[in-house]
Amino acid sequence: MKVDLVDVFGSGPLSGNPLAVVHHAAELDDATMLRLTQWIGFSETTLLLPPTDPAADYRVRIFYPAGELPFAGHPTLGTAHAWLAAGGKPKVAGRIVQECGIGLVEVRQDGDRLAFRAPPLIRSGPLDAEDRAAVVKMTGADESTVVAAVHASNGPGWKLLHLASAEAVLAAEPVARAPIGTDVALLGPCAPGGPAQFEIRAFFADPTGRLCEDPVTGSLNAAVAQYLFATGLADGRYVAAQGRRVGADGLVYCSQEADGSVWVAGRVETVSWQGTLLL
DSSP: OEEEEEEESBSSTTOSEEEEEEESOTTSOHHHHHHHHHHHOSSOEEEEEOOSSTTOSEEEEEEETTEEESOOHHHHHHHHHHHHHTTOOOSBTTEEEEEETTEEEEEEEETTEEEEEOOOOSBOSBOOHHHHHHHHHHHTOOGGGEEEEEEEESSSEEEEEEESOHHHHHHOOOOSBOOTTOEEEEEEEOOTTSSOSEEEEEEEEOTTSBEEEESOOHHHHHHHHHHHHHHTSSOSEEEEEEOGGGTOOEEEEEEEOTTSOEEEEEOEEEEEEEEEOOO
């Protein structure tokens, strides 16, 4: 087995969300996959396997420290990048088809970036009063700045607070602990003239219940893009910034095509390639 380390959604070297990609992982059992993920310590680790769907180019299992995810965005782009770098050849030129827990996900080249087609939302619509209050408390957002509170679930069960400004997003001080399985997020518009139009923050509970901030989150940005395009708050394309409170400087490029499909793109850079994994 070999492992790659890649940086996803960065605006420059070592500025995005790190990912470990394990090649030829079919011999690992579920418990070992999870232990390896926990030991590496990144927000996610992916494991490449032969596809079971004839339409797919490869199959991937996506683990985070508390278990397995049916889909995640930065692991999707990072895995596609690592698969291509290792000599993978898609069945259709320029179109990579990933098989994962939610089914098939399309990935394509977008200039010097990779982009994935956002999967459909599993759940949308407003949060009830109890969920809204809980998310406000966990994220430390100022209630007076909340514009909307919605479900944005597309695998991870994101609960999203739309705040009045990027400044309100960056000012939020989350609690230290939350129930395991928590996925909560903040969104706010940036002032005109900068590199991004929206600021994003994402928080998840680790296996011990510690609330952690994710540097840059593809699944969340896919869900946020669907919310923004559906409500008319964004039109055509925009850039989101994420990670500034945790030392990252991520940029996520979101667009909607004429057929209504939403695409989420970012830079992917190899940091370490094909190190041998002795398991």
